[in-house]
Amino acid sequence: MLVIMKNDATEAQVRAVIREIERLGYRGLPVPGAQRTAVCIVGNQREVDDSRLLSLDGVKETIRVTKPYKLVSRETHPQPTVIAIGRVVIGAGKPVVMAGPCAVESEKQTLAIARMVKRYGAQVFRGGAFKPRSSPYTFQGLGEEGLKMLKRVREETGLPVVTEATDHDNIEMVEEYADIIQIGARNMQNYSLLRRAGLCRKPILLKRGFAATIEELLMSAEYIASEGNPNVILCERGIRTFSDNTRNTLDLSAIPSIKEVSHLPVVVDPSHAAGRREYVIALSRGAIAVGADGLLVEVHNDPVHALSDGRQSLYPSQFAELMKDVRAMNRLAEREK
Ligand code: PEP
Ligand code: MN
Numbered sequence: 001m002l003v004i005m006k007n008d009a010t011e012a013q014v015r016a017v018i019r020e021i022e023r024l025g026y027r028g029l030p031v032p033g034a035q036r037t038a039v040c041i042v043g044n045q046r047e048v049d050d051s052r053l054l055s056l057d058g059v060k061e062t063i064r065v066t067k068p069y070k071l072v073s074r075e076t077h078p079q080p081t082v083i084a085i086g087r088v089v090i091g092a093g094k095p096v097v098m099a100g101p102c103a104v105e106s107e108k109q110t111l112a113i114a115r116m117v118k119r120y121g122a123q124v125f126r127g128g129a130f131k132p133r134s135s136p137y138t139f140q141g142l143g144e145e146g147l148k149m150l151k152r153v154r155e156e157t158g159l160p161v162v163t164e165a166t167d168h169d170n171i172e173m174v175e176e177y178a179d180i181i182q183i184g185a186r187n188m189q190n191y192s193l194l195r196r197a198g199l200c201r202k203p204i205l206l207k208r209g210f211a212a213t214i215e216e217l218l219m220s221a222e223y224i225a226s227e228g229n230p231n232v233i234l235c236e237r238g239i240r241t242f243s244d245n246t247r248n249t250l251d252l253s254a255i256p257s258i259k260e261v262s263h264l265p266v267v268v269d270p271s272h273a274a275g276r277r278e279y280v281i282a283l284s285r286g287a288i289a290v291g292a293d294g295l296l297v298e299v300h301n302d303p304v305h306a307l308s309d310g311r312q313s314l315y316p317s318q319f320a321e322l323m324k325d326v327r328a329m330n331r332l333a334e335r336e337k
Contacts, residue, residue, distance in 0.1 A: 001047075002062065002064075098162055118158075124162055129147045132186050181200055185272070198229045199228065210238065266293055275311065
């Protein structure tokens with residue numbers, strides 16, 4: 001349930017509502033909006049008796065939230081969430097391109113790719129220092145050394161960086177270095193890690209699990225939001241289907257479906273969906289056409305020798321072509337306004 005406060009409600013009145021919700025045995029989380037503040041009631045198994053709440057000063061009305069996820073639902077927060085990382089704004093209309101290698105391999109490689117993607121127009125640098133690999137015998141990432149290289153990237157290029165936290169042991173360290181913390185597809189339902197991510201002060205990029213429904217993805221985002229971190233960016237990265245022409249099947253319908261029910265921004269990772277660089281540009285165009293708030297793309301200066309996901313990593317010239325398409329689509333969107 002949502003308790004909608006009057007436009008002129010005071011902070012003290014909002015606090016009184018939260019106290020009353022706690023007295024009833026639930027939690028009350030304020031959801032500030034452009035026009036009014038709402039207080040979202042979480043933790044109730046059954047319908048809440050709203051009679052006491054409605055009699056409190058400053059309360060306008062109560063609204064039942066019909067979805068199992070509350071804080072990330074559009075019912076609670078009708079306006080889209082906009083997340084600003086320095087000058088980079090995600091969710092405000094213009095797609096944001098996050099690009100870089102699958103993994104940070106060395107300082108030289110990382111800086112070379114960062115300079116290149118920046119030159120072509122990327123706004124965020126991606127690169128994993130902790131890698132969740134299918135095989136324990138493959139490259140697992142450089143760990144803190146890799147994070148330090150990402151710090152160098154930010155210092156030199158000014159690009160904010162997104163990098164993955166794979167477990168409780170490294171999330172604190174990742175938060176120290178990252179501008180956006182990635183939670184990977186394999187961890188989408190690691191609920192204790194999600195709760196921990198909810199305590200972070202940095203935005204979380206939450207990737208959809210390869211067998212997860214949209215509702216499950218949103219419930220996972222709810223775990224993060226319910227611990228106090230409202231800045232969640234969802235990421236569609238392909239799901240497992242019978243189709244074996246690509247590594248995963250990119251579910252482009254997820255973007256309008258999520259936007260219908262949630263206010264969170266959604267980006268698309270065409271690289272892990274395709275598994276092959278040949279399809280990445282076409283899928284990126286599709287992603288922008290269906291309303292994605294950004295792209296997360298793997299790019300490498302020497303994909304053939306990449307230590308992970310080289311087959312799906314774009315060559316620099318392909319990334320340049322992709323950015324040309326993105327700009328053309330942005331111009332078209334501007335003209336249509
Ligand atoms: C990645 O971004 O490199 C990655 C491992 O992604 P996912 O969790 O989607 O497989
Ligand atoms: Mn990868």
